[in-house]
Structure formats: structure tokens, C-alpha cells
Amino acid sequence: MSGYKMFSSKTSGELLACLKLKTESTMFIAGGTDIIVGLNEGKYKPDTIIDISHLNEFRYIEKNGEVIRIGALTTLSELQYSDIILEYARALSVVSSIVGSPQIRNAGTIGGNASTAAYTSTVLMALDATVFILNSKGETRNEKINDLVIRPNTTTLKQDEVMVAFEFKVNSNIKSGFTKVGSRTGVTISKMNACLIIQEANGITTDVAISLGAVGLKPFRYGKAEKGLLGKKLDESFATSLQGYFQEAVDDSIRTRKSWSYKRVAMTGLALDVYDNYKSQ
Numbered sequence: 406m407s408g409y410k411m412f413s414s415k416t417s418g419e420l421l422a423c424l425k426l427k428t429e430s431t432m433f434i435a436g437g438t439d440i441i442v443g444l445n446e447g448k449y450k451p452d453t454i455i456d457i458s459h460l461n462e463f464r465y466i467e468k469n470g471e472v473i474r475i476g477a478l479t480t481l482s483e484l485q486y487s488d489i490i491l492e493y494a495r496a497l498s499v500v501s502s503i504v505g506s507p508q509i510r511n512a513g514t515i516g517g518n519a520s521t522a523a524y525t526s527t528v529l530m531a532l533d534a535t536v537f538i539l540n541s542k543g544e545t546r547n548e549k550i551n552d553l554v555i556r557p558n559t560t561t562l563k564q565d566e567v568m569v570a571f572e573f574k575v576n577s578n579i580k581s582g583f584t585k586v587g588s589r590t591g592v593t594i595s596k597m598n599a600c601l602i603i604q605e606a607n608g609i610t611t612d613v614a615i616s617l618g619a620v621g622l623k624p625f626r627y628g629k630a631e632k633g634l635l636g637k638k639l640d641e642s643f644a645t646s647l648q649g650y651f652q653e654a655v656d657d658s659i660r661t662r663k664s665w666s667y668k669r670v671a672m673t674g675l676a677l678d679v680y681d682n683y684k685s686q
């Protein structure tokens with residue numbers, strides 16, 4: 406690691422003061438599981454680091470009516486075991502449970518994971534989550550997660566901004582699933598992953614949300630499949646259609662890439678797995 410200034414904030418007042426000092430190359434330490442590795446490997450070269458890991462006021466999971474709000478410092482383990490998340494947004498618990506190891510999940514936060522366009526972003530996109538962002542003047546703005554994440558480690562956050570919370574709507578008729586292909590052996594190796602959220606009535610879909618990760622530069626909602634699978638019976642033919650759409654997604658997104666033929670085949674398994682995971686709720 407080479408020279409950088411380090412500031413620590415334990416309260417939101419201290420955070421605002423730190424945000425005023427933020428430069429274009431400032432990074433945050435939340436759980437530290439991604440940034441520490443990146444600093445050690447020389448991948449990240451910030452001039453300033455702001456430690457936000459002690460900001461416990463941004464560490465919570467709340468449900469008010471149909472809205473779930475999660476503080477950006479909430480750890481993946483907390484999401485994995487939260488009764489609220491298990492009941493209303495199970496895919497977010499599933500994805501949190503398969504990030505890294507228990508040690509990584511105990512430290513790693515949803516804010517850190519989402520800002521690197523990692524696994525939880527796939528689920529947050531399917532949930533159509535909104536991110537709440539605080540600036541150095543104490544003002545808050547919000548943005549859809551889909552717009553915030555540009556590519557891994559690149560967001561639309563301005564120089565004096567930090568993510569403070571995520572919010573999405575739920576209801577008890579929604580079921581969700583998440584899965585990924587293969588194992589992930591390093592911080593930068595991203596594996597294909599998918600989230601499927603379905604609302605149904607009498608075995609027929611009334612709302613479908615699908616997002617795919619590691620098929621393109623960042624996770625994305627696959628609108629073509631969402632539309633095509635609306636009003637469909639949830640039987641074996643649904644799984645077959647899902648497989649077709651997942652293959653189309655690879656064709657549409659990365660046909661010219663070397664990984665195209667492998668990912669096209671792997672996608673058929675991913676489609677079946679995510680449907681099984683959805684059904685197991």
C-alpha cells in the first residue's frame with residue numbers, strides 16, 4: 406500500500422466533515438473486504454480513504470408497510486439471517502449467503518457490494534431498488550440502482566457523496582430466487598448469476614422481474630423475458646421458456662466475445678437453477 410490520507414467517521418456529523426475533504430480518487434472502507442485486497446494488489450490507488458465502518462446508524466433493516474429500507478453499512482450476514490428479508494425478499498438473503506466465506510459476509514456490506522456491481526446488485530436491480538445518497542451539505546438524493554452502477558467500481562456518485570440506504574417495495578404475494586454458475590475463486594472473478602422474482606395468481610404469472618449478472622458489463626434487467634413470461638403458467642414449459650430467454654440474453658449481449666459459446670450453454674443450467682431456487686421458497 407502506498408501513501409494516502411485516512412479519515413474516520415463515527416457519526417453522521419463527522420461523515421459530513423469527511424465528505425467535504427473527498428477528492429476524485431477518495432475511496433471508502435465499509436467492510437474492507439474488497440478495498441483492502443485491491444490496495445494490497447495495487448489495483449486501487451486512492452489519495453484519501455474515509456473509514457465509514459463504525460457508522461452504526463447506517464446499519465439496519467426496517468419494514469414500513471410495503472417498503473423495506475436497508476442501511477448501506479448492513480452486513481451480508483445480517484441480510485442473510487434477517488427475518489424480514491427471508492420473508493419478503495428471499496433472493497437477497499440467498500445472494501448474501503453465497504458471497505465469499507462467513508468471514509467475508511460478516512464484514513462485507515451491501516453498500517460495498519453494490520458499488521462494485523457485485524452479486525447483490527443483480528438482486529437489487531430485480532427488486533427495482535432505489536439508492537439514497539448523502540452529500541457533504543447533508544442533502545439526500547436518490548437514484549435507481551440500475552442508473553447508479555455504470556460498471557464494476559464505477560458509479561454515478563459525485564465527489565462529495567456516499568450511499569446511505571437502499572429501499573424497495575415488497576408484498577407477500579412475491580416470491581424470489583437467486584443463483585450463480587460455478588464457484589468464485591477471487592475478488593475479480595465474476596460468475597454468471599440470475600435473479601427471478603414472480604408475482605402469481607392461481608399458478609399464472611402476474612408480474613415478472615429478471616436480472617442477469619456477469620453477462621455484460623454490469624447486471625441488467627432483461628425486459629424481453631419479463632414481458633414474454635407474463636401471463637404464463639408456472640409449470641415445466643415456464644422453465645423451458647426461461648432457458649430460451651437466458652440464451653437470447655447471451656446472444657444479445659456478448660455474441661462477439663470469446664466466452665459466448667460457453668456462457669450460452671451455461672445459461673440453460675442457470676435458468677433451471679434459478680427457477681428451482683424460486684420454487685423452493
Ligand SMILES: Cc1cc2nc3c(=O)[nH]c(=O)nc-3n(C[C@H](O)[C@H](O)[C@H](O)COP(=O)(O)OP(=O)(O)OC[C@H]3O[C@@H](n4cnc5c(N)ncnc54)[C@H](O)[C@@H]3O)c2cc1C
Pocket residue numbers: 431432433434435436437438439440441442477478481503504505506509512513514515516517518519520521523524525558562566567568569589590591592
Ligand atoms: C475472498 C473473497 C471472496 C469474495 N467473494 C465474493 C463473491 O462471491 N461475491 C461477491 O459479490 N463479492 C465477493 N467478494 C467481494 C467483496 O467481499 C464484496 O463485494 C463485499 O460485499 C464488499 O463490501 P465491503 O463493505 O467489504 O466493501 P469495501 O471493501 O469496504 O469497499 C468496496 C468499494 O465500495 C465502496 N463503498 C463501500 N461502501 C460505500 C458506500 N456506503 N457508499 C459509496 N461507496 C461505498 C468503496 O469506496 C470501495 O470502492 C469477495 C471478496 C473476497 C476477498
